[in-house]
Amino acid sequence: MDKVAPSISARQTWHRLRRAFRLGLKSLRVHGLRSFLTALGIVFGVCSVIAMLAIGEGASFEAQEQIKNLGSENILVHSVKPPEDRKVSDAGSQSFVLQYGLTRIDLRRIEESIPGVLLTLPARVTKDYVWNISHRVDCDIVGTLARYPIVRNHRVAQGRFFTEREMDAKANVCVLSSEVVSSLFPLDSPLGRQVRIGSAYYQVVGVMEDRGSVAALEGPQDSNRGSLNRIFIPLETARERFGEVYMRERSGSMESERVELHEITVRARSTEQVRPVAEAIRGALAHGHKRKDYEMIVPLELLRRAERTKQIFSIVLGSIAAISLLVGGIGIMNIMLATVTERTREIGIRRALGARQRDIVTQFLVETVLLSGAGGIMGVMAGLAVPWMVTHFSGMRTIVVPWAPVLAFSISALVGIVFGIYPALRAARMDPVEALRHE
Amino acid sequence: MTPPAPIVSLRAVRRIYRMGEVVVEALRGVELSVDPADYVSIMGPSGCGKSTLLNVLGCLDRPTSGSYFLGGEDVSTMDDDALSSVRSRRLGFVFQSYNLIQQLSVVENIEVPLFYQGVEEAESRRRAEEMSRLVGLENRLHHRPYELSGGQQQRVAIARALINDPLMILADEPTGNLDSASGVEILKLFDRLREMGKTLVLVTHDPDVSGRSGRTIRLRDGQVESDVRHG
Numbered sequence: 001m002d003k004v005a006p007s008i009s010a011r012q013t014w015h016r017l018r019r020a021f022r023l024g025l026k027s028l029r030v031h032g033l034r035s036f037l038t039a040l041g042i043v044f045g046v047c048s049v050i051a052m053l054a055i056g057e058g059a060s061f062e063a064q065e066q067i068k069n070l071g072s073e074n075i076l077v078h079s080v081k082p083p084e085d086r087k088v089s090d091a092g093s094q095s096f097v098l099q100y101g102l103t104r105i106d107l108r109r110i111e112e113s114i115p116g117v118l119l120t121l122p123a124r125v126t127k128d129y130v131w132n133i134s135h136r137v138d139c140d141i142v143g144t145l146a147r148y149p150i151v152r153n154h155r156v157a158q159g160r161f162f163t164e165r166e167m168d169a170k171a172n173v174c175v176l177s178s179e180v181v182s183s184l185f186p187l188d189s190p191l192g193r194q195v196r197i198g199s200a201y202y203q204v205v206g207v208m209e210d211r212g213s214v215a216a217l218e219g220p221q222d223s224n225r226g227s228l229n230r231i232f233i234p235l236e237t238a239r240e241r242f243g244e245v246y247m248r249e250r251s252g253s254m255e256s257e258r259v260e261l262h263e264i265t266v267r268a269r270s271t272e273q274v275r276p277v278a279e280a281i282r283g284a285l286a287h288g289h290k291r292k293d294y295e296m297i298v299p300l301e302l303l304r305r306a307e308r309t310k311q312i313f314s315i316v317l318g319s320i321a322a323i324s325l326l327v328g329g330i331g332i333m334n335i336m337l338a339t340v341t342e343r344t345r346e347i348g349i350r351r352a353l354g355a356r357q358r359d360i361v362t363q364f365l366v367e368t369v370l371l372s373g374a375g376g377i378m379g380v381m382a383g384l385a386v387p388w389m390v391t392h393f394s395g396m397r398t399i400v401v402p403w404a405p406v407l408a409f410s411i412s413a414l415v416g417i418v419f420g421i422y423p424a425l426r427a428a429r430m431d432p433v434e435a436l437r438h439e
Numbered sequence: 440m441t442p443p444a445p446i447v448s449l450r451a452v453r454r455i456y457r458m459g460e461v462v463v464e465a466l467r468g469v470e471l472s473v474d475p476a477d478y479v480s481i482m483g484p485s486g487c488g489k490s491t492l493l494n495v496l497g498c499l500d501r502p503t504s505g506s507y508f509l510g511g512e513d514v515s516t517m518d519d520d521a522l523s524s525v526r527s528r529r530l531g532f533v534f535q536s537y538n539l540i541q542q543l544s545v546v547e548n549i550e551v552p553l554f555y556q557g558v559e560e561a562e563s564r565r566r567a568e569e570m571s572r573l574v575g576l577e578n579r580l581h582h583r584p585y586e587l588s589g590g591q592q593q594r595v596a597i598a599r600a601l602i603n604d605p606l607m608i609l610a611d612e613p614t615g616n617l618d619s620a621s622g623v624e625i626l627k628l629f630d631r632l633r634e635m636g637k638t639l640v641l642v643t644h645d646p647d648v649s650g651r652s653g654r655t656i657r658l659r660d661g662q663v664e665s666d667v668r669h670g
Contacts, residue, residue, distance in 0.1 A: 345538070352497065353526065357519060
């Protein structure tokens with residue numbers, strides 16, 4: 001191809017490239033502000049890719065942790081006040097005792113008739129104040145069995161859970177959730193101390209492990225869901241102390257409701273059996289309940305759904321980030337086209353002095369790659385800073401996957417090449433005679 | 440004794456531009472040869488094809504038909520890359536408006552042709568400094584073009600045209616933008632180049648300029664009207 005010149009060695013190519021980079025830097029510095037603003041488009045693009053990925057990863061990780069904590073082999077069934085009965089109670093029938101929800105018959109049916117069920121765990125939830133002398137906390141008082149920690153994957157942090165024997169004895173013992181401890185016992189250890197609920201005293205035998213926001217998923221999906229303040233007492237104690245009729249004052253009138261069991265946790269023998277067991281429970285409950293006064297949560301299904309959501313989330317975030325990079329790229333192309341026009345004369349001079357078309361292409365491509373590369377580096381730094389700030393100021397978990405900055409940076413370099421090629425080719429294809437005549 | 444082989448040999452060179460429907464024939468069969476160490480000035484009324492001829496001679500443009508041998512090589516059929524290479528190795532350009540690159544310093548401007556030949560930096564810097572001494576600008580190496588007078592800028596351009604030790608230097612109205620004192624300075628520099636045995640071809644309107652050359656070619660309507668050796 002090059003008939004006159006001897007072939008150019010790799011060493012010379014390297015030299016040329018290095019000088020082209022120096023030349024590019026020089027040209028970009030001539031219009032410092034313009035170059036910076038152009039690179040800014042890429043900065044935001046890269047930054048948003050990394051930050052969005054980090055926030056998305058963090059959020060989905062947290063969601064999956066929550067669901068895993070519920071136990072992927074578990075199925076949770078909650079009592080829910082049926083919607084039609086809510087209307088009745090809103091009308092204010094004072095003497096009417098609303099009865100709904102799961103029953104011990106349901107429990108027995110699940111335990112006895114469904115194969116694949118390993119364990120069941122019934123629970124009753126009552127809302128009341130829990131006192132330690134003058135400290136008061138509004139709590140969900142959960143009456144349950146001694147196997148609660150095993151079935152719900154919820155470890156005891158201090159002390160112990162109550163025992164079967166205490167259960168049979170209807171002993172006044174309790175285990176506090178970690179959220180309650182700080183309010184009730186701000187200064188000292190609660191172990192061995194007494195708390196008061198109503199007129200009865202309960203001895204604190206243990207404190208549960210802090211599980212953050214996992215508890216938010218545990219309650220039933222209606223109004224009284226999601227209190228993190230929980231105190232666990234034996235189921236039999238709860239039945240004896242609080243009965244099954246729950247009274248509360250509501251907009252001036254008393255409202256009573258009767259619920260045998262607030263929730264049943266069912267553990268399947270294996271994850272493969274979760275789905276058939278869930279189906280069987282659905283069938284069994286549908287049989288005994290005319291109204292839809294219960295609700296089933298299958299963490300495994302939630303997990304699957306969360307994974308799918310994460311995929312969609314990633315696609316959406318990815319598209320937004322891609323669009324912002326695209327916009328940045330178009331900005332670069334726009335500026336480079338203006339630059340090429342502005343420097344037509346220079347291109348003519350260089351061509352006259354022996355620059356080949358590909359030398360001109362290299363020169364302008366190097367400039368765009370420098371622009372987008374510098375933008376990419378700044379973007380990576382900003383993209384690492386943003387998730388850090390999000391975590392620092394909002395406490396949200398963010399995860400910067402190691403490939404995210406690499407990916408974002410390579411995309412930015414690629415954008416520089418893709419959007420630089422057209423202006424560079426346009427510069428190179430100019431007729432040298434015309435270019436020299438350009439004012 | 441055989442005469443020296445000509446540096447430039449144009450045979451029946453035609454250059455036709457098509458601008459839409461209009462066909463302009465800028466060169467209509469130019470015959471021309473330039474010998475080594477010639478100092479040729481090309482004159483003629485505007486529109487006679489001077490600039491086109493200079494572009495063809497400078498390998499910036501290709502003849503539509505006819506042949507052009509430069510230093511024994513047929514350049515009329517070369518592709519763009521080969522022509523670029525010819526320009527960088529065998530030709531030096533001096534323009535009316537100097538055409539220095541504004542963001543480069545004097546010494547960097549002088550080095551540009553060597554850059555495209557892939558000459559190593561140290562070597563190219565050494566030669567650029569040597570050239571700057573030749574044109575008397577060794578104290579201005581790191582100035583920018585806009586910090587220099589027109590005459591100085593044109594001397595930078597001449598240094599740049601000399602650095603690749605070309606077969607021929609092409610100058611397009613080299614004194615056209617200069618006051619007469621600077622113009623004379625440039626012409627003196629050309630005289631020195633001639634003494635050094637360089638081959639010069641310049642386009643000019645100015646009879647004084649052509650008077651200093653050794654040979655004047657007059658063009659009219661894209662053809663050589665007269666070709667006179669003098670001086």
